[in-house]
Amino acid sequence: MEKCFDCPRNCGVDREKTIGFCKEPNKIRVAKIIENFMWEEPCISGDKGALAIFFSGCNLKCSFCQNKEISHIGKGEFYTPAQFRELILSYDLTKFSSIDLVTPTHFSSLLIEALSGLNLPIPIVWNSSGYEKVDMIEKVASIADVFLPDFKYFDSSLALSLSKAGDYFEIASRAVCKMRQLKPNNIFKEGVLVEGVLIRHLALPGQVNDSKKILAFIKENIKNPYISLMSQFIPLGGQIDRRLYPLEYKSLLSYASKLGLNDGYIQDFESADESFIPDF
Ligand code: SF4
Numbered sequence: 001m002e003k004c005f006d007c008p009r010n011c012g013v014d015r016e017k018t019i020g021f022c023k024e025p026n027k028i029r030v031a032k033i034i035e036n037f038m039w040e041e042p043c044i045s046g047d048k049g050a051l052a053i054f055f056s057g058c059n060l061k062c063s064f065c066q067n068k069e070i071s072h073i074g075k076g077e078f079y080t081p082a083q084f085r086e087l088i089l090s091y092d093l094t095k096f097s098s099i100d101l102v103t104p105t106h107f108s109s110l111l112i113e114a115l116s117g118l119n120l121p122i123p124i125v126w127n128s129s130g131y132e133k134v135d136m137i138e139k140v141a142s143i144a145d146v147f148l149p150d151f152k153y154f155d156s157s158l159a160l161s162l163s164k165a166g167d168y169f170e171i172a173s174r175a176v177c178k179m180r181q182l183k184p185n186n187i188f189k190e191g192v193l194v195e196g197v198l199i200r201h202l203a204l205p206g207q208v209n210d211s212k213k214i215l216a217f218i219k220e221n222i223k224n225p226y227i228s229l230m231s232q233f234i235p236l237g238g239q240i241d242r243r244l245y246p247l248e249y250k251s252l253l254s255y256a257s258k259l260g261l262n263d264g265y266i267q268d269f270e271s272a273d274e275s276f277i278p279d280f
Helices: 081-089 105-115 134-140 156-163 168-182 208-221 246-259
Strands: 028-037 050-055 077-079 098-102 124-128 146-149 187-189 192-197 199-202 227-230 264-266
Touching: 028 081, 028 105, 077 081, 081 105, 105 134, 134 168, 146 168, 146 199, 156 168, 168 192, 168 208, 199 208, 208 246, 227 246
Parallel strands: 050 098, 098 124, 124 146, 146 192, 199 227, 227 264
Antiparallel strands: 028 050, 028 077, 187 192
């Protein structure tokens, strides 16, 4: 890699010599692997759980990030693409429902190199922030079976203040539309999504109107939308110091229903518990 333009930050740095916004060099850094991970949506975790691979670093800086220890600070083992390929092939993949690549965007080029041409028995899930370039999503589609993007904010000042990405909506809306265009149908096998797109939206306390704008955009622009509307926000520092009120979530659910967005998942308030955060 001479200059890195893997993500919308477009740092243009040589990651062999220095680091860009994501703070990760030119090797895949795996912070943690959790086998039989059950905390994703049922169509991702399936009955056996996912082989969840959490990468170090991130191209966003969300002040409410639940995985700050790995996304902001960075830790883990380094792998070349060939070594990462070997790592994946070292598992008996029939013991899992999917391979869950968590926060992979800033390693896009390396992961495409690592995973190209593999014919695996379970789907590869690209579990990302949605802050991704359309041309990179086109390449990622050759290795990923399922896109699992966040779709976080509509308002640019909110995105700037919470994730240091004022252009989040502009970028993510294009990325999510492209994902659906590339994987137009959701295909399930024994309850597991083996091809398709599941869009996640985490409702933020005090930001119901922003969430509604995201839902309206999805309704208007995404064919066969399949969404996961999450209520699990936990205040772990940063600007938002409370959980979502039940009434806020209720208002969002009723708006989604009014729009006809009925396909996907909603969460229990019980989920807003720190025990749901993997311990790094
Ligand atoms: S992947 Fe990292 S170095 Fe490359 S453009 Fe994005 S933030 Fe910058």
